Amino acid sequence: MDQDQIKALFDQQAEGYDTQWVKTAPIRECLHFLLDSLFTDLPDDARILCVGAGTGAEIAHLASRHPGWHFVAVEPSGAMLEECRHKAERGGFADRCTFHEGYVESLPADQRHHAATCFLVSQFILDEAERIRFFAEIARRLQPGGLLASSDLASDVASPEYAVLLRAWMSMMSTAAVSPEMLERMRHAYANDVGVLPPEKIAALIAAGGFSLPVRFFQAGLIHAWCSRRD
Numbered sequence: 001m002d003q004d005q006i007k008a009l010f011d012q013q014a015e016g017y018d019t020q021w022v023k024t025a026p027i028r029e030c031l032h033f034l035l036d037s038l039f040t041d042l043p044d045d046a047r048i049l050c051v052g053a054g055t056g057a058e059i060a061h062l063a064s065r066h067p068g069w070h071f072v073a074v075e076p077s078g079a080m081l082e083e084c085r086h087k088a089e090r091g092g093f094a095d096r097c098t099f100h101e102g103y104v105e106s107l108p109a110d111q112r113h114h115a116a117t118c119f120l121v122s123q124f125i126l127d128e129a130e131r132i133r134f135f136a137e138i139a140r141r142l143q144p145g146g147l148l149a150s151s152d153l154a155s156d157v158a159s160p161e162y163a164v165l166l167r168a169w170m171s172m173m174s175t176a177a178v179s180p181e182m183l184e185r186m187r188h189a190y191a192n193d194v195g196v197l198p199p200e201k202i203a204a205l206i207a208a209g210g211f212s213l214p215v216r217f218f219q220a221g222l223i224h225a226w227c228s229r230r231d
Contacts (some may be wrong), residue, residue, distance in 0.1 A: 003103075006124055007076045010054075014079035017055055023175050027220045031119070034059040034218050035149055038227050042114050044068040045091070049113040049141055050105050052076075052121030056084035063093040072098045074107055075217075103135045115147040123152040126195045129203060135209025148211055150220070151225035153190070156198040166190070169221045174180040190230050 013020070013128075019041055021028075035058065039046075045068045050059055054075035062069060075081040081101050088094035100107050116138050125131040138148060155162045170183055197205075203214040203226060211228035218225035 001215035002078070011079040014077060014083050017083065018057075026171070027060065027223065029220055030143055030220065031056060031151065031187065031225060034225075035062070035117070038147065038149055038217065041202035042069075044112040045070070047072070047085070047111070048115040049104075049107075050074065051116060051118040051138055053084050054080050054119075056087045058117050058119060058221070059084065059097065060075070060087055060091055060093075062090070063096060070096045070098075072100060072107070073111065074100045074104050076103055077102065079221075084198075095175060104134070104141070108142060109140045112139055112143040113146060114143055116142055116151070117181065118148065118150040119225075120151055120153070122150065122202075122205075123194050123196065126193075128195075131195065131205050132208045135206050135211065139230045144230060146230045148206070148228050148230065149185070149225065150206065150228075151223055152192060152202055153196050153222045154202050154224040155222055156200040157191075157196055158183055165222055172221060196222070202226070 012125065013185040039062070044066070046066070048059075048062060048069055048070055048071045050056075051074050053059060056073060058072045059073060063071065073081065075084060075086050076093050079099050081099055085094065085097075085099050088097045118138060122131055122134055125134055135148075140194045144149070157163055166187075170187065173183060199216060202224070203216070206226060206228050212231050214226040214228040217226055217227050
């Protein structure tokens with residue numbers, strides 16, 4: 001799928017997105033729990049860039065714990081960004097958010113952020129050179145030494161381990177509000193439209209984009225997450 005197709009897909013899913021994935025919340029909550037410890041040394045007035053913010057789950061989590069932090073939500077799907085805005089308004093932190101409909105490269109690079117999140121986003125970029133440029137665009141918008149917490153689906157798809165993980169992953173997905181038809185589309189997408197790469201390869205792409213020592217701090221099924229620091 002190209003960018004327009006991906007955007008259209010998330011536009012369609014936006015209204016019921018949080019409800020659809022509520023049963024997989026333990027994965028997200030664990031990731032956010034570990035994110036707290038990674039960002040613990042950020043200043044009280046930190047600026048956080050959230051790339052591919054979706055409906056704003058990580059922003060809501062961080063905003064509830066850090067009343068002085070400000071957030072820039074970058075999201076190409078206007079419908080998803082609107083859900084993010086509504087969540088911020090309901091949570092009482094919309095005045096600490098800037099909502100940018102578009103891609104990270106369309107965000108001005110003159111304001112540098114203390115940290116960034118990028119959860120399950122780069123996996124949709126199939127070309128490795130483009131994926132490196134994506135991370136480089138994030139790095140451009142961070143202060144020197146700024147932190148990046150990123151996650152993607154990752155595995156060696158040619159390995160026997162992947163078959164085991166994929167079977168378990170699809171079983172877990174079936175417990176959510178996901179139809180058999182959608183499960184089959186997801187299985188097809190993982191093989192054709194999502195850049196599922198070995199974890200070591202993704203870490204190398206992050207490093208090539210201008211980050212030092214990507215450290216894997218989380219895994220749940222096929223989701224892996226790294227913390228790295230802008231060079």
